[in-house]
Amino acid sequence: MTALLRDADLAAAFDRGARAYDRLVAVNPGYHAHLRRSARRLRLPHGGAGRHVLDLGCGTGASTAALAWALPGARITAVDASAGMLRRAEAKRWPARVSFVHAPAEDLARAGVHGPFDAVFAAYLLRNVTDPDGVLRAARAALAPGGRLAVHDYALSGHPLHRAVWAAVCKGLVLPLGTALGDGPLYRHLWRSVEEFDSAPVLAQRLRRAGFAHVRVLPLPGWQTGIAHTVLAARPGREAEEAAAPPQAAAADPAVPAAAAPGHPVGGSA
Numbered sequence: 001m002t003a004l005l006r007d008a009d010l011a012a013a014f015d016r017g018a019r020a021y022d023r024l025v026a027v028n029p030g031y032h033a034h035l036r037r038s039a040r041r042l043r044l045p046h047g048g049a050g051r052h053v054l055d056l057g058c059g060t061g062a063s064t065a066a067l068a069w070a071l072p073g074a075r076i077t078a079v080d081a082s083a084g085m086l087r088r089a090e091a092k093r094w095p096a097r098v099s100f101v102h103a104p105a106e107d108l109a110r111a112g113v114h115g116p117f118d119a120v121f122a123a124y125l126l127r128n129v130t131d132p133d134g135v136l137r138a139a140r141a142a143l144a145p146g147g148r149l150a151v152h153d154y155a156l157s158g159h160p161l162h163r164a165v166w167a168a169v170c171k172g173l174v175l176p177l178g179t180a181l182g183d184g185p186l187y188r189h190l191w192r193s194v195e196e197f198d199s200a201p202v203l204a205q206r207l208r209r210a211g212f213a214h215v216r217v218l219p220l221p222g223w224q225t226g227i228a229h230t231v232l233a234a235r236p237g238r239e240a241e242e243a244a245a246p247p248q249a250a251a252a253d254p255a256v257p258a259a260a261a262p263g264h265p266v267g268g269s270a
């Protein structure tokens with residue numbers, strides 16, 4: 001039987017796990033520093049002043065805090081499917097430029113979350129969703145042409161040593177700690193979801209297939225070397241998208257407005 005949790009089961013596990021989540025990540029060396037590093041890697045100019053950033057799967061707000069720190073000028077909309085995780089996030093102190101929305105990443109518009117965003121940050125999200133390609137398409141559609149994506153996650157390098165370290169950390173620390181706190185199924189899911197989801201190079205390919213350009217895999221240091229990565233990408237600029245799409249397809253795609261609305265393309269575009 002697979003240990004993977006999906007959809008309502010996963011949201012319920014995160015609802016329950018929200019109580020202990022912050023305590024668990026606090027004992028994970030590098031967790032917050034790595035999120036800040038990935039947020040900085042978005043390299044939005046002028047500290048993100050005048051830009052709007054979407055934090056997809058914000059959880060208890062660890063990734064949101066990293067974005068708020070790295071981009072002190074940006075407006076941040078943070079979204080999560082678990083009401084319990086979101087309550088924990090909302091209970092913290094935030095500047096007025098940060099707001100939270102309870103919504104699945106797959107259905108942002110229904111929850112009133114509309115782009116165009118200048119950047120999307122997805123930390124520890126993609127391997128949790130049933131349809132990662134659908135979530136990537138939604139992220140691309142939410143971005144302005146030229147907007148940036150940072151996927152931050154445990155995605156193994158492909159080297160057997162890193163897979164062995166991941167298994168040892170999970171068996172020796174993550175699972176015993178998670179189980180002691182009453183969240184065994186959630187942390188078994190964490191272990192297995194990383195083993196069963198894309199390696200970092202395969203994840204990069206997935207982003208390219210979803211229509212992202214300038215895809216780059218960047219390492220993270222510490223025990224997470226070869227285990228956690230930032231994968232950076234950009235929605236192609238308007239000209240590149242128009243050149244790539246047949247005219248009728250471009251007009252039919254709501255993500256590619258025929259008459260361009262003025263967004264804030266942030267470079268990195270083709």
Ligand SMILES: C[S@@+](CC[C@H](N)C(=O)[O-])C[C@H]1O[C@@H](n2cnc3c(N)ncnc32)[C@H](O)[C@@H]1O
Pocket residue numbers: 010011014035056057058059060061062063079080081082085103104105106122123124125128129
């Ligand atoms: C491991 S936590 C990461 C939270 C946060 N980004 C961080 O860096 O600490 C993953 C989060 O993704 C959320 N999530 C999972 N599937 C989702 C979906 N389809 N839509 C939105 N959020 C989802 C979970 O509820 C959970 O809060």
